[in-house]
Amino acid sequence: KQEVTQIPAALSVPEGENLVLNCSFTDSAIYNLQWFRQDPGKGLTSLLLIQSSQREQTSGRLNASLDKSSGRSTLYIAASQPGDSATYLCAVTNTGNQFYFGTGTSLTVIP
């Protein structure tokens, strides 16, 4: 069974700082990996999707990398802003319809 871990569980940084969120998974036979953002009391919003054959994806200030062989992904946020405060979750899917989520990293960006 696929296990997805996100460390740290919580992170607090001053505004303007660059930061990295980590995601690791136990089974490297993944189909793709996705990063989501969740605001309190809300659903999840997809940020980036990386196919298993890709190494990274970028969207604005966000960059996600994937190292399938080591079972790791990172989400890099450049020049953090208070509006980036949220919980960030990663999810992987193996070949099939099952998606496995990490428990998330709660990010607070302090003005």
Add this chain to the structure above:
Amino acid sequence: DAGITQSPRHKVTETGTPVTLRCHQTENHRYMYWYRQDPGHGLRLIHYSYGVKDTDKGEVSDGYSVSRSKTEDFLLTLESATSSQTSVYFCAISHDMETQYFGPGTRLLVL
């Protein structure tokens, strides 16, 4: 935002009663999913559907059943609710089994 609605948004019920949650989409996506989100566990897949009348079990399907009689609707039923089913339930849709779009969630409290 993808057109996904969930109803009800909040529900309080008593142990032993049946409960049905509804997910409705206007995107004509083929895949639909039900997750539950609990502290310390992240999101866990309950059931998913890959077409009308085509469903399969996820990681935590015990005590839940689903039905999909139309492309746009995916129903989750708790046959006899238990306190352990108190949770936040999210519906998600996907066109291609890759990027997932989530609904706003349903908060269920079983007393």
